Amino acid sequence: MSALPDGGVAEPLILNDKLAHAGMYSVLGATLAWGSYRSHGHPGDIWLLLAGALYGLSDEIHQMYVPGRSPDPADLAADVVGLLLGYGTTRAILGRTTDEHDPAGTAAGDERDAC
Numbered sequence: 001m002s003a004l005p006d007g008g009v010a011e012p013l014i015l016n017d018k019l020a021h022a023g024m025y026s027v028l029g030a031t032l033a034w035g036s037y038r039s040h041g042h043p044g045d046i047w048l049l050l051a052g053a054l055y056g057l058s059d060e061i062h063q064m065y066v067p068g069r070s071p072d073p074a075d076l077a078a079d080v081v082g083l084l085l086g087y088g089t090t091r092a093i094l095g096r097t098t099d100e101h102d103p104a105g106t107a108a109g110d111e112r113d114a115c
Helices: 016-037 047-065 073-101 108-113
Strands: none
Touching: 016 047, 016 073, 016 108
């Protein structure tokens, strides 16, 4: 969507725009958390969140080259908030499901190995 030029389409309300950014990046955060959960020896939460935030930054920089678009620090902030919400919520849910099945958390490793 960031590659679409501003061709006279009515500008969405600021709140809706920021919610859209947060919503899309919450999906990215959830995907990163799921991948982290399913992988062995993942790079760590901080590195994954940094990668997601840098993706948001690259998207805003990209918009400098799209006619009628410009980078917006508030959009980047909404991206990062969505990323953190999606990542944190998914990690919490995955951690809770692990705890329900095995309080020591050992079954989660066995479950991941089986796939």
